[in-house]
Amino acid sequence: MSGDTTLVDTVNASQSRQVFWDRDVYDLEIERIFSRAWLMLGHKSLLPKPGDFITTYMAEDKIILSHQSDGTFRAFINSCTHRGNQICHADSGNAKAFVCNYHGWVYGQDGSLVDVPLESRCYHNKLDKQELAAKSVRVETYKGFIFGCHDPEAPSLEDYLGEFRFYLDTIWEGGGAGLELLGPPMKSLLHCNWKVPVENFVGDGYHVGWTHAAALGQIGGPLAGLAGNRADIPFDDLGLQFTTRHGHGFGVIDNAAAAIHRKGDGWNKYLEDTRGEVRRKFGADRERLYVGHWNGAIFPNCSFLYGTNTFKIWHPRGPHEIEVWTYTMVPSDADPATKSAIQREATRTFGTAGTLESDDGENMSSATYVNRGVITRDGMMNSTMGVGYEGPHPVYPGIVGISFIGETSYRGFYRFWKEMIDAPDWASVKANDDNWDSVFTNRNFW
Numbered sequence: 028m029s030g031d032t033t034l035v036d037t038v039n040a041s042q043s044r045q046v047f048w049d050r051d052v053y054d055l056e057i058e059r060i061f062s063r064a065w066l067m068l069g070h071k072s073l074l075p076k077p078g079d080f081i082t083t084y085m086a087e088d089k090i091i092l093s094h095q096s097d098g099t100f101r102a103f104i105n106s107c108t109h110r111g112n113q114i115c116h117a118d119s120g121n122a123k124a125f126v127c128n129y130h131g132w133v134y135g136q137d138g139s140l141v142d143v144p145l146e147s148r149c150y151h152n153k154l155d156k157q158e159l160a161a162k163s164v165r166v167e168t169y170k171g172f173i174f175g176c177h178d179p180e181a182p183s184l185e186d187y188l189g190e191f192r193f194y195l196d197t198i199w200e201g202g203g204a205g206l207e208l209l210g211p212p213m214k215s216l217l218h219c220n221w222k223v224p225v226e227n228f229v230g231d232g233y234h235v236g237w238t239h240a241a242a243l244g245q246i247g248g249p250l251a252g253l254a255g256n257r258a259d260i261p262f263d264d265l266g267l268q269f270t271t272r273h274g275h276g277f278g279v280i281d282n283a284a285a286a287i288h289r290k291g292d293g294w295n296k297y298l299e300d301t302r303g304e305v306r307r308k309f310g311a312d313r314e315r316l317y318v319g320h321w322n323g324a325i326f327p328n329c330s331f332l333y334g335t336n337t338f339k340i341w342h343p344r345g346p347h348e349i350e351v352w353t354y355t356m357v358p359s360d361a362d363p364a365t366k367s368a369i370q371r372e373a374t375r376t377f378g379t380a381g382t383l384e385s386d387d388g389e390n391m392s393s394a395t396y397v398n399r400g401v402i403t404r405d406g407m408m409n410s411t412m413g414v415g416y417e418g419p420h421p422v423y424p425g426i427v428g429i430s431f432i433g434e435t436s437y438r439g440f441y442r443f444w445k446e447m448i449d450a451p452d453w454a455s456v457k458a459n460d461d462n463w464d465s466v467f468t469n470r471n472f473w
């Protein structure tokens with residue numbers, strides 16, 4: 028099953044329900060997407076000193092990410108090259124070396140095999156330790172965020188993020204020192220396909236007023252206006268939606284960056300103090316984004332809400348389950364009280380037991396498990412909202428949709444999903460660089 032898959036119809040903006048259910052589709056995703064794309068590993072704030080390490084996942088592969096003595100970061104597969112035992116069982120720490128607890132092979136901070144017990148006597152000096160280094164992963168960083176990739180043919184991380192950096196820079200650099208992550212992550216299992224939360228975070232402005240109606244009513248403030256079945260819900264003056272070359276995208280609600288926070292201090296004050304610098308550095312069009320609330324995703328499986336400041340990696344665990352890792356995203360130069368206030372609100376809303384997280388979780392497993400039904404899963408899903416009400420924009424790169432409520436970024440996510448599933452290699456993805464956005468046919472919308 029490869030080459031021009033019919034699972035996603037980019038012309039009619041629909042997707043087969045099998046993308047949430049079928050085991051063969053999942054296996055193909057692991058092979059063609061997770062083994063070839065840049066995946067989020069973490070932020071340097073999680074391992075600030077030489078010797079610091081964290082363990083994480085790239086899809087279902089266990090990974091050690093380690094801070095080298097020269098200040099760079101290296102990642103390697105967390106499985107011993109002797110008999111395969113997991114090398115490191117800690118979530119994080121500081122280590123000069125990693126000792127496999129099965130037979131005691133010792134790996135350096137860079138994954139090289141540095142010592143083998145009884146090497147000369149038992150192996151008669153015939154062991155090639157160089158060849159037996161832990162399998163290494165390509166690592167690159169952007170504004171402190173660390174990514175890993177298995178494919179030597181993949182573009183650089185900067186090119187992979189591409190024009191999405193125009194948007195990321197606005198918040199990852201911002202008007203101060205940029206954003207970092209607070210760990211350790213909260214971890215939970217969710218019974219859903221990994222793409223359900225990604226599509227939700229990349230571009231589902233529609234669900235907010237329905238799924239979260241009760242919670243938003245309780246929170247009050249600017250988001251309360253979105254809650255519920257209201258004919259007068261704001262629409263085209265609410266914000267915008269974006270998709271870019273490699274499927275990354277987001278939606279923005281204007282002037283709502285700190286909507287869940289108290290006025291006058293903490294995060295609100297930080298934004299007011301720094302927005303002038305953003306305007307000076309990046310201009311008014313990006314200052315607008317800086318003070319907006321974002322729901323976004325970096326293809327394939329990293330999502331975040333800027334403003335609410337939850338940061339998630341959806342680690343796939345087969346077609347019908349994920350392990351969700353939730354960090355808090357904070358300005359690295361904010362004072363400790365502001366950081367902890369941001370973390371508290373992020374946890375209350377989108378932590379493992381957060382009010383809004385629970386609202387979403389129910390939908391995510393429902394949208395997955397309903398496809399147990401053989402007749403049900405034969406069908407297609409619809410993402411046509413706002414087709415034609417989107418296009419290239421004079422200021423903002425990528426394709427820009429008319430409102431925060433739309434499915435432009437959904438279409439962009441599945442457009443690139445299909446491209447990756449169909450492509451035999453990165454060269455054939457790169458060949459589409461000049462006409463990737465041709466499925467967005469209204470060239471004169473803005």
Ligand code: UNU
Nearest residue numbers: 227228231235320321322
């Ligand atoms: O649930 C969401 N994705 C969301 C919540 C988006 C924007 C504001 C609040």
Ligand code: FES
Nearest residue numbers: 107109110127130
């Ligand atoms: Fe690691 Fe044997 S499996 S030392």
Ligand code: FE
Nearest residue numbers: 235238239387
């Ligand atoms: Fe939601």
